Amino acid sequence: MKNRMMNRVVNKYILHNRSIFFSNDDEVKHFLEKRSIENSKKHQQPATLNVKSNLDKLTLNDMQVFRFNFRHEKNQKILYLHGGYNTLQPSPFHWRLLDKLTLNTLHEVVLPIYPKSPVYHYLETFKALR
Known part of the structure; x- marks a missing residue:
């Protein structure tokens, strides 16, 4: 029951909002x-x-980085690379998820705002994340 409800919410409010379709060039x-x-x-x-x-x-190195923590032990970190087709910025959904992830795991969560296309190539993104 709970899984079906969550699937409905995800399918109705989240997935279609981040899908991109184009009719022409x-x-x-x-x-x-x-x-x-x-x-x-x-x-x-x-x-x-x-x-x-x-x-x-x-x-x-000219890249924005957001760190979520609860002033707890910061030795264990989670690097979160948001999706977005390498073109979109993190959505409010990502921000809520990271806040909950930080609370539930008591790990520091790191969100880099990595370089994105069309200005940057994916190789430049990989280099920035190293």
């Missing part, structure tokens, strides 16, 4: 131009979302 070009502008801006925590964990904001 012009739509792809327009999407990539828009993403190029959006990805050049600094990423912000969603304004409507209150995280319960402590949130540290860092910049490492």
Whole structure:
């Protein structure tokens, strides 16, 4: 019962919101131009979302990094690489998930805002994450 309810919520509210479909090449070009502008801006925590964990904001080698923790032992860390087709920024869903993950595991969770296409190639993303 619980799994079916969760599947309904995920299918109705989450999956289709992050799916991208294009009818022609012009739509792809327009999407990539828009993403190029959006990805050049600094990423912000969603304004409507209150995280319960402590949130540290860092910049490492020109890459934004957010660290979630509860002032507990920080020896164990989880590196979270959000999806998004290497073009989209983390969604509010990702932020809620990381806050809950931090609380439930008592590990520090690290969210890098890695370089994304169309400006960067995936090899540059891998290099930045090293």
